[in-house]
Amino acid sequence: MLPQERIIVPLDVPDLESAIELTKTLPDVTFWKVGLELFVSAGTSILDYLKEQEKRIFLDLKFHDIPNTIEGACRSAMKYNVDLLTVHATAGKEALKAAVKAKKESNSSTKLVAITLLTSINTRELALDLKIPLELPEYTLQMAILAQDSGLDGVVCSPQEVGEIRRVCGENFWLVCPGVRPTFSQKGDQKRVMTPKEALQSGADYLVIGRPITQSETPEIAWQQICQEIAQ
Numbered sequence: 001m002l003p004q005e006r007i008i009v010p011l012d013v014p015d016l017e018s019a020i021e022l023t024k025t026l027p028d029v030t031f032w033k034v035g036l037e038l039f040v041s042a043g044t045s046i047l048d049y050l051k052e053q054e055k056r057i058f059l060d061l062k063f064h065d066i067p068n069t070i071e072g073a074c075r076s077a078m079k080y081n082v083d084l085l086t087v088h089a090t091a092g093k094e095a096l097k098a099a100v101k102a103k104k105e106s107n108s109s110t111k112l113v114a115i116t117l118l119t120s121i122n123t124r125e126l127a128l129d130l131k132i133p134l135e136l137p138e139y140t141l142q143m144a145i146l147a148q149d150s151g152l153d154g155v156v157c158s159p160q161e162v163g164e165i166r167r168v169c170g171e172n173f174w175l176v177c178p179g180v181r182p183t184f185s186q187k188g189d190q191k192r193v194m195t196p197k198e199a200l201q202s203g204a205d206y207l208v209i210g211r212p213i214t215q216s217e218t219p220e221i222a223w224q225q226i227c228q229e230i231a232q
């Protein structure tokens with residue numbers, strides 16, 4: 001796989017037209033992420049469009065519900081043959097297993113990945129707001145182990161946790177990392193970040209990089225700069 005094929009760019013835009021325009025601005029992007037903003041607005045039409053363009057799709061709807069609902073939602077999503085699909089690890093073991101059941105029964109090749117802890121949350125918020133009594137790296141590792149024990153294909157985590165999760169969960173566990181910030185860009189609401197090159201060197205399989213590219217005045221140049229950095 002070429003290094004740039006490890007970059008997933010989120011289509012965090014308000015409507016189908018803007019999404020199509022962005023894909024045309026960045027024709028070399030092979031893997032696009034469809035998240036809540038666009039999916040609520042455009043529905044499955046964006047999935048059909050990306051398939052027609054022979055792009056890979058990360059459907060990042062972050063399901064978090066009771067097992068029966070998660071199973072049905074995963075079954076519906078898998079009809080679109082997306083490459084990656086997210087559920088929250090904190091939905092619990094039964095819900096994660098329900099997602100895996102939906103995958104098996106659909107005979108789907110979609111990779112199911114669990115959110116360990118949103119990359120916008122830091123140590124202080126985990127302890128003081130969410131009242132989680134574990135250290136942040138230990139908590140994210142435990143969420144990854146829960147996902148792996150439940151039969152998921154991998155997790156979404158910050159690049160800062162990749163090394164330890166890789167060591168414990170092994171090579172065949174997909175580690176997908178948002179919270180990636182090239183040196184030229186702002187962190188924004190992301191709290192646990194690394195540069196693209198550091199994230200790959202730590203062992204990430206895929207990097208999700210949005211605003212540093214999509215909010216740039218010159219998205220094509222931002223994309224090329226990141227591709228050059230990780231290719232070196």
Ligand SMILES: O=c1ccn([C@@H]2O[C@H](COP(=O)(O)O)[C@@H](O)[C@H]2O)c(=O)[nH]1
Nearest residue numbers: 010035117118119178179208209210211
């Ligand atoms: O923990 C998570 C899970 C998902 N995301 C999503 O990734 C992108 C990141 O976009 P940037 O513009 O590069 O910050 C965004 O679509 C999030 O919904 C995440 O950031 N953290």
